[in-house]
Amino acid sequence: MTGLPFPSMPEASRADAMEGFVRTHRARFEAALADVLPMPAGLPPALPQAAAAALGVKGHPGSRWRPLLTLAAAQACGGEDSAALPVALAVELTHTASLILDDLPSMDDSPLRRSRAATHLEVGTGGAILLALSLLGRSAELLGSIPDSGGALAAEWGGAFGIGGMCGGQAVDLTGAFADGGSPRRLHRKKTTGLSEFALKGAAIAVGASAETEAGLARFGRDLGWAYQLADDADDWVEDGQFGKGPAGRAPRRQSLRLLIRSLRTLRATPGLDAQGRVLLAALAERTAGATAGTPESEPDHERWGMTA
């Protein structure tokens, strides 16, 4: 990892610090997530089961990189993790809602999610839509109830998933208009970056960080979200056997790494973060975008990171 913008801590200690944070916070987060959606009496019983499966409360939980970044960012701002926990939960609920909707026959028509049948195969398309909306409703409750900053958080969140955010991006995705470049392409990225930006920015708002810290973390989250998406797409192409071995085929991975590096530079330039928190965020970012990107065996690390040692 030589050459990355955080050389001050030995890689091994950095990894240890991150693993410790992930272990502790992930356990707490999973426990909170399991109780986050109170089910009203009278609801068809298939819905609570489908909700638990979609959230990964039972079965495969997913990496939870977004909510972990939210908690780490709150800590890096010198805030309490507990203040950002409702933001972290809302981020994961909103992410899960987007997965349920993405898998619908009218969207990507995908039968599998998190190693299980997609939600609409369990409770029908109508049930899946209602479940996704319920996760969004609960997100609004969680965010709006945060003292002092609840209104600002709810407003930011609404923008993140609305027509200028995830929904607009997915609409461009559906029509394929992103291939034209320009404004459709920029809007298309918001499908992914809307929520990753909110995951970081929301932490700053919840703990009352300065506007400069908020803006820096927002930019960090935006670049990191897109870096993750490009790496993830590249992995899918490999699985599908569509990923070329030539220079053109490697372009998404290289772009992902460029964005990861830019996000780390932004992090270094963001004021109001403590040193330990900054290192933790950097390590989580590398894990998020880097781990997914994978490396052809023959490629040395310094080439993998797109720079010479």
Added chain:
Amino acid sequence: MTGLPFPSMPEASRADAMEGFVRTHRARFEAALADVLPMPAGLPPALPQAAAAALGVKGHPGSRWRPLLTLAAAQACGGEDSAALPVALAVELTHTASLILDDLPSMDDSPLRRSRAATHLEVGTGGAILLALSLLGRSAELLGSIPDSGGALAAEWGGAFGIGGMCGGQAVDLTGAFADGGSPRRLHRKKTTGLSEFALKGAAIAVGASAETEAGLARFGRDLGWAYQLADDADDWVEDGQFGKGPAGRAPRRQSLRLLIRSLRTLRATPGLDAQGRVLLAALAERTAGATAGTPESEPDHERWGMTA
């Protein structure tokens, strides 16, 4: 209308006051609604058109009874209408989102809405889902941005449309479990009453009314919403030729009237409303539930209202 709980003002003056309010506020509301959803560059052009049609900004606008009640309630609390305008807009956006989703093939599979093709026939099922979600995202932005009470409003709104509100009620509707009575039946009502309750309660929160005023207006909105739904269902049954002429067939209308009367009694008992505002709310309530209920020609008014003069 003899015997209704607001005998203090002659019916003609009451009707004039209401008509004046509706004329002024409706025009302002329509103008605000037309500009409420800024469309990002790069969006497929069919979506803004479908949004305008779904909201009734172009074409048939619907009665707008919910947002008008929101504005009237804010005024009755002694607040500024302008403070409640974002609430009124969010209420109509959320209502429209629910209509778009209700019409989907996986829900009621309805080809027509507001005298036009349903949204999914214009932009596909995926586009319709994304548009509905965008209206919800914009609602969160509007509510969260209201000074002081934005967090509380966003949280209430999330509960109103979430699993314990509109979504839960619609889930019961889809499965038909409401016919069993008990808790499924109670949850089913929230499909309608979730939003009508929020339309009134949200006005109280936005203008900083007391907890007693808020609770009274919430109850008023809940009963009125269900009164409206029963009257509306009865009308549909008449249109479909399914509505019996015998006592059983008239049951929904009688129940609607009973609920309207209960809502008016609640209104009279709610503290913190000025006299003029109370009369205005009562007149709007009668129009909402009463006008829709219709009257067999042969039935005298006092029988229509379910009580003797």
